[in-house]
Amino acid sequence: MSLHPWIFIGLFFIASAALPSVAIGANWLLGPKRPNSVKHEPYECGVEMVGSPWAQFRAQWYVFALVYVVFDVEVVFLFPWAYAYNSLGLFALFEVFVFIALLLVALWYVVRKDALEWS
Amino acid sequence: MTGLFENIVSHGWAVFLAKLIGAFVVGTAGLLWTLIGIWFERKVAGRFQDRLGPNRVGLGPKGRFNLSYKFGWAQSIADLIKIFLKEDIRNTGTDRWTFNLAPIMVTMSVVLLWAVIPFSDGWIGTDLNVGVAYLIAVGGIGTIGVMMAGWGSNNKYSLLAGFRSVAQLISYEIPMVVALLVPVLMAGSMSTQTIIRQQYIAFMFAVPMTLLIFLISGQAENGRGPFDLLEGESEIVAGFHVEYSGMKFGMFMVSEFLHAFTLGLLTAILFMGGWRIPFVPLDWVQEGKYLGSFIWNLLGFVMLLSKAMIAYFVLIWVRMTLPRLRIDHLLNFNWKFLVPLSLINLLVVAFVWKAIPGTDAINSFADAFIPSVVLLIVNMAMFLGVGAVLADKGRQERARVAARVYPETVEAAPTN
Amino acid sequence: MTVELLVFLILSALTLGGGMLVVTTRNLFHAGLYLMISLFGVAGLFVLLTAPFLGVVQVIVYIGAIAILIMLAIMLSPNITNLPNPFTAQWPVGAALAVIFFVMLITVVTPVMNELGADDWVNSDQLTVDTAGDVPADGIATLGEELVDPHKYMLPFEVASVLLMAAMIGAVLLVHPGKQAEDVIEDVA
Numbered sequence: 001m002s003l004h005p006w007i008f009i010g011l012f013f014i015a016s017a018a019l020p021s022v023a024i025g026a027n028w029l030l031g032p033k034r035p036n037s038v039k040h041e042p043y044e045c046g047v048e049m050v051g052s053p054w055a056q057f058r059a060q061w062y063v064f065a066l067v068y069v070v071f072d073v074e075v076v077f078l079f080p081w082a083y084a085y086n087s088l089g090l091f092a093l094f095e096v097f098v099f100i101a102l103l104l105v106a107l108w109y110v111v112r113k114d115a116l117e118w119s
Numbered sequence: 120m121t122g123l124f125e126n127i128v129s130h131g132w133a134v135f136l137a138k139l140i141g142a143f144v145v146g147t148a149g150l151l152w153t154l155i156g157i158w159f160e161r162k163v164a165g166r167f168q169d170r171l172g173p174n175r176v177g178l179g180p181k182g183r184f185n186l187s188y189k190f191g192w193a194q195s196i197a198d199l200i201k202i203f204l205k206e207d208i209r210n211t212g213t214d215r216w217t218f219n220l221a222p223i224m225v226t227m228s229v230v231l232l233w234a235v236i237p238f239s240d241g242w243i244g245t246d247l248n249v250g251v252a253y254l255i256a257v258g259g260i261g262t263i264g265v266m267m268a269g270w271g272s273n274n275k276y277s278l279l280a281g282f283r284s285v286a287q288l289i290s291y292e293i294p295m296v297v298a299l300l301v302p303v304l305m306a307g308s309m310s311t312q313t314i315i316r317q318q319y320i321a322f323m324f325a326v327p328m329t330l331l332i333f334l335i336s337g338q339a340e341n342g343r344g345p346f347d348l349l350e351g352e353s354e355i356v357a358g359f360h361v362e363y364s365g366m367k368f369g370m371f372m373v374s375e376f377l378h379a380f381t382l383g384l385l386t387a388i389l390f391m392g393g394w395r396i397p398f399v400p401l402d403w404v405q406e407g408k409y410l411g412s413f414i415w416n417l418l419g420f421v422m423l424l425s426k427a428m429i430a431y432f433v434l435i436w437v438r439m440t441l442p443r444l445r446i447d448h449l450l451n452f453n454w455k456f457l458v459p460l461s462l463i464n465l466l467v468v469a470f471v472w473k474a475i476p477g478t479d480a481i482n483s484f485a486d487a488f489i490p491s492v493v494l495l496i497v498n499m500a501m502f503l504g505v506g507a508v509l510a511d512k513g514r515q516e517r518a519r520v521a522a523r524v525y526p527e528t529v530e531a532a533p534t535n
Numbered sequence: 536m537t538v539e540l541l542v543f544l545i546l547s548a549l550t551l552g553g554g555m556l557v558v559t560t561r562n563l564f565h566a567g568l569y570l571m572i573s574l575f576g577v578a579g580l581f582v583l584l585t586a587p588f589l590g591v592v593q594v595i596v597y598i599g600a601i602a603i604l605i606m607l608a609i610m611l612s613p614n615i616t617n618l619p620n621p622f623t624a625q626w627p628v629g630a631a632l633a634v635i636f637f638v639m640l641i642t643v644v645t646p647v648m649n650e651l652g653a654d655d656w657v658n659s660d661q662l663t664v665d666t667a668g669d670v671p672a673d674g675i676a677t678l679g680e681e682l683v684d685p686h687k688y689m690l691p692f693e694v695a696s697v698l699l700m701a702a703m704i705g706a707v708l709l710v711h712p713g714k715q716a717e718d719v720i721e722d723v724a
Contacts, residue, residue: 008142009253012146019147023370024207030203031207039208066604068603071458073596073695079309082304083308084678087479091683091685109703110703117451256594259594266606282610
């Protein structure tokens, strides 16, 4: 495999980071700079901020991320399968059926246990 | 362009320079296209809300009844100049690097998508053999940008909205990726260019269900339409980018609008046949028959943009028409409906694809005809089934709410 | 110096520098971001080794999913911004162990490399050159075929599914609803 397409991706990476940076830099140069202690206060609908926002979260978010990781990994397994599907037999479809069915059963369990309810 | 540089520097450097300039040209074109996209969207949104949209800024003749023919085409340019001259406010207590890098990351994640978008048969940044997987990988960078914006702002609203956004983005990524698997499976390739070439009949006619799943989850990934509850621009503060001002805020806006158009572009490429002109054989375009390859490329480019604009219009339509969802409804809809549906849809398409002989080598319209028709019939059956399930769910929900709100009337008149 | 070597050096610097910053920063959130830089460097190395699918998967799974999971785990921690100084009395011991481990790796890898035919592999660019016979023409198709081939990796493929199922059920047990009634942020005064 040639690395040539990826040279473009690398350069595109640099370009796509540089363009917004240039825009933001130009704004920084052109815009006025009149600092003001009230203007620079965090905006909380007009109420003065109390405490730090960097506080503890609850575990609810963690479950979503965990279920997401599981399905993400599953999809990564399915990509080569879909890619090579035209040269595979019916048995491959059956295998993937089992693969997906197991995960759907797990998802059904998670849903029945109300672990994905937003409260 | 490589040849031009070869007179000055060695071959390797010439290739490098040509690629570098190509990267900057595609990236800049993408960002500047946003100006047109924003104008188009504001114009369409205006019509949906029974008003004119931008109609003042710009040069143009004055028409009858004192109406101008300017159509406000310079509105975006005026906004651009204005936003460049705004003060760049960074509030106290922010996490400097995280705060400043976040808008760049979010914009990057959208611009990077353009690297693998085939604008025409010969006009593409680079044709990766893992193109579709690359599209998904790049999308993940935006999620990190949102999280950084939320955390870096030193604001409770930003932080909460940022992490809620992350929950929404990662949830809706699953049905989107599974929907992307269907074109990959049907084309037998992950290269965006090959997927277009394999669409002798546009995939949207064969697998409308997948298209629907892709559009819904794409709209949610973009955080607009009925899924914009985290920004809620007409109700609450602006979500994770409440503390941003000037061009940094502008970059969040640019990335959102560009993402919406890119979604239209991806829909056009993966489901509507991309740059392929209907009823024109592929080899005419590839070999430049009758018209020459530049003209064919140009026609293909116009074709792609028209298809993308149609898809973009549909997305704006949805955005302007449907009411905003609640976060629990949003997540329930995804995990209890869209994810299982997308997986079952994938299995059904895979089964039908294997059941019809000859699908492993589709090289003409005739080859594609029978599989497309069968898939369309199966999809219609799926639509009916899904409709029945949804109608039943709706009935249950109405009965549940009725029993909670009016307990006495329910006993008198039982539902169903 | 070839372009590949230059790119390799940049990516290694990202990987190692990111890893270094993860363990020395005193802000947990920053540590998570540095971890992403490090993982990104690894993805670039995969691409450089002509395994682009693996590189892209590295970004999808590790940066797009697992790093996000780690970030959310970080947000569960009560103390994010003010970690104790990592340079305690233990760090010279840790540094010594790292050096010993590095020497061990070099002594193990060098004979293997010599066996593969790369003499003086530290200074040669032989390893970046693929011979046509070594690499399958279409790596992803080969992967797809062998993953579901009953004689190759069918069992690991299905076991992976069972493992993922176990992970999901574990997630439910981790946060069983009904045991928590706190508000979204506890510490808001």
